[in-house]
Amino acid sequence: MYEVSLYNSLTKKKERFVPLTPGKIGMYVCGVTVYDRCHLGHARAVVFFDVVYRYFSALGYEVTFVRNFTDVDDKIIERAHQQNISWNELAEKYIHKFYEDFDRLNVKKPSFEPKATEHIECIITSIEKMIARGFAYEKDGDVFFSVRSLDEYGMLSGRTVDDLLSGIRIEINDKKNDPLDFALWKKSKLNEPAWDSPWGKGRPGWHIECTAMIHKILGDEFDIHGGGNDLIFPHHENELAQARAISGCHYARYWMHNGLVTLNKEKMSKSTKNFFALEDIYNQFEPRYIRYFLLTKHYHAPLDFTSELVGDAVNAWKRVENSCGIVHNILSRNTYSLIENINHEMLKGFCEALSDDFNTPKALAILFDTVSCMNQAVREGKSHKELSVLLSALETMASILGIELFLPEQAQVSFSDIEDIDEQKIIEQGISCLHINKFSDEQIKLLVRLRLLYRMKKDFKQADTIRDVLQQAGYTLRDTKNQTIYFQL
RNA sequence: GGCGGCGUACCCAAGUGGCUAAGGGAGUGGUCUGCAAAACCAUUAUUCAUCGGUUCGAUUCCGAUCGCCGCCUCCA
Numbered sequence: 001m002y003e004v005s006l007y008n009s010l011t012k013k014k015e016r017f018v019p020l021t022p023g024k025i026g027m028y029v030c031g032v033t034v035y036d037r038c039h040l041g042h043a044r045a046v047v048f049f050d051v052v053y054r055y056f057s058a059l060g061y062e063v064t065f066v067r068n069f070t071d072v073d074d075k076i077i078e079r080a081h082q083q084n085i086s087w088n089e090l091a092e093k094y095i096h097k098f099y100e101d102f103d104r105l106n107v108k109k110p111s112f113e114p115k116a117t118e119h120i121e122c123i124i125t126s127i128e129k130m131i132a133r134g135f136a137y138e139k140d141g142d143v144f145f146s147v148r149s150l151d152e153y154g155m156l157s158g159r160t161v162d163d164l165l166s167g168i169r170i171e172i173n174d175k176k177n178d179p180l181d182f183a184l185w186k187k188s189k190l191n192e193p194a195w196d197s198p199w200g201k202g203r204p205g206w207h208i209e210c211t212a213m214i215h216k217i218l219g220d221e222f223d224i225h226g227g228g229n230d231l232i233f234p235h236h237e238n239e240l241a242q243a244r245a246i247s248g249c250h251y252a253r254y255w256m257h258n259g260l261v262t263l264n265k266e267k268m269s270k271s272t273k274n275f276f277a278l279e280d281i282y283n284q285f286e287p288r289y290i291r292y293f294l295l296t297k298h299y300h301a302p303l304d305f306t307s308e309l310v311g312d313a314v315n316a317w318k319r320v321e322n323s324c325g326i327v328h329n330i331l332s333r334n335t336y337s338l339i340e341n342i343n344h345e346m347l348k349g350f351c352e353a354l355s356d357d358f359n360t361p362k363a364l365a366i367l368f369d370t371v372s373c374m375n376q377a378v379r380e381g382k383s384h385k386e387l388s389v390l391l392s393a394l395e396t397m398a399s400i401l402g403i404e405l406f407l408p409e410q411a412q413v414s415f416s417d418i419e420d421i422d423e424q425k426i427i428e429q430g431i432s433c434l435h436i437n438k439f440s441d442e443q444i445k446l447l448v449r450l451r452l453l454y455r456m457k458k459d460f461k462q463a464d465t466i467r468d469v470l471q472q473a474g475y476t477l478r479d480t481k482n483q484t485i486y487f488q489l
Numbered sequence: 490g491g492c493g494g495c496g497u498a499c500c501c502a503a504g505u506g507g508c509u510a511a512g513g514g515a516g517u518g519g520u521c522u523g524c525a526a527a528a529c530c531a532u533u534a535u536u537c538a539u540c541g542g543u544u545c546g547a548u549u550c551c552g553a554u555c556g557c558c559g560c561c562u563c564c565a
Binding site for chain 1: 500527
């Protein structure tokens, strides 16, 4: 098994990854607050941790992967009010949208997808423990966490309480003992979602849901906690503080934070309206190209989005698809099947790259080397066995990264296929369907044959006309010496 | 102001205390082809923001400077 190293945001160092229980991994990634459509920034986090999940699974780990939905908070309430629907209707709507968007990005379903509202009981128990241990206090139906009560507060984000205080922009809330204290439980106002609690009707604060759900599903100490680096403070800092306050546990052993997606070098963010919704991007680019694009830069660094850059990504991934398509076409005659557990040098290099703190750009470079290698093998007319091995290695890499390979059904017609047929009949039939708007498979085949006939007779003008017609209809034609391969894109 | 990150070719992007500084896109020239497409070959950084220091040797380590970005309010 490969030894994996990870950059740990807690220690600010790259460390060898050793799971708490050999062979098993507990991983929690902060999901989204469901009050709007998801944008490319969300996609980066979701896709990246999907790769982490896939890779660890491919290495043979039994991964318990948890990704939550925050389905109750101020913004949901506010938005629902504007749209004149109930807050839970709004949340459901965007949860549904989330699945729609991320299914298209080929994101696997985690082991658990808890919702805040389904864990009110353990949230309340957690808050009670914090109060009992002197880390939290109740004021008029609200409960706050007292940051000064925890010595190590700030250890994740690398700040002290005094640092934070000097740059404070939090609005003054006179219920709080200290301006930095944060809400664990919010007293609900009229017409707001509310649950019974020892402190009256209310709802959970933002940070506590994660702490409580992690405690319930993964236990006090677990392996990996992930999310966007904008969550380091205050969200993850506060989660960690709560966990320590509840049980004094270590909580997450490794914290992984992905860099943000930028638009014109500025953070993509819903609140600043500086974003592209996924479903809008999908109108311009196929989702698999977006997924490829998201993995072209190391997860730790910011990733700038422009149409030009995604356009480059499209061309790059098409190169892979082209090559795989050609090899599939060669091998399908011998019914190609993926070689499982393949042990290829290239795949080894690929895994080493991913094992080194998920260096996806390096892994992709190796994937492209494999493509070159495979193209070379095709050119040199290498054996089907050799091609199968390369193709299997390539498909394994693509599947670990979760980037789909779109391989159109290819068909071919050779000179020998049309040698003994009735020329006149083909010409008549072919010309008669030349002006149809939508072709049937039979008609396409007929036209390809007709064109080949013209090619054979060196009537290239006619041949080119037919190619133009077919191209218009969405078919790509590739000629070789004595045949034509065609497929629909 | 505090904390953190980044600056590598035309663009994107890995990487390393010394061997030809990966890979992709774009461009150019060539091979193949009737053409096209795809593919292949060659080519595009004597140099890694700038200036110092450590070192036999630094793009890589240290320091300073400049520039860009993130967090310190909700955020993936």
